[in-house]
Amino acid sequence: MSSVRTATRSSFVEKVVGNRSDYGGPLAEAIESWVAETEPGAEVLPVMMAGFSDSHWFPQGLRARVYGFCPQNTMTLEQEVPLVHGADERIATADVELMAGFFYDLPQRLLSNGD
DSSP states (O other), rough: OOOOOOOOOOOOOOOOOOOOOOOHHHHHHHHHHHHHHHHOOOOOOOOOOOOOOGGGGGHHHHHHOOOOOOOOOOOOOOHHHGGGGTTOOOOOHHHHHHHHHHHHHHHHHOOOOOO
C-alpha cells in the first residue's frame, strides 16, 4: 500500500515587518562614549539582525529608539554563533559582568547633565 502526500498551500494571516532605529542622538553618544572608555580604539558599527526580538514593538508603541547593543568581548563570533539557541547555549561570565557594567552605567550617562 502506498501513501500519497498532497501539497497544501499555507497562507500567512499576520503581516510582520522589520524595524530599525535611526542611529544618532543621546543614546548612540552614550554607547559610543562607554565603548571608547571600555575598549579604546574599538568602533561601534551597525549590524542587521536576521531574527525577531521584542524590540520590534518598542519603536511602534513607545516611539523609542532601539539598538540591540549588548557588549561582549570574551568569545569570538565563530565561537558564539553555534551556541545561539542551541542545547548548550551560553556566554562567558566575563561578558555577563561587562554587560552588567554597561547597563548600570548607561542610565547615568543618559540622565546626567554633563557634570
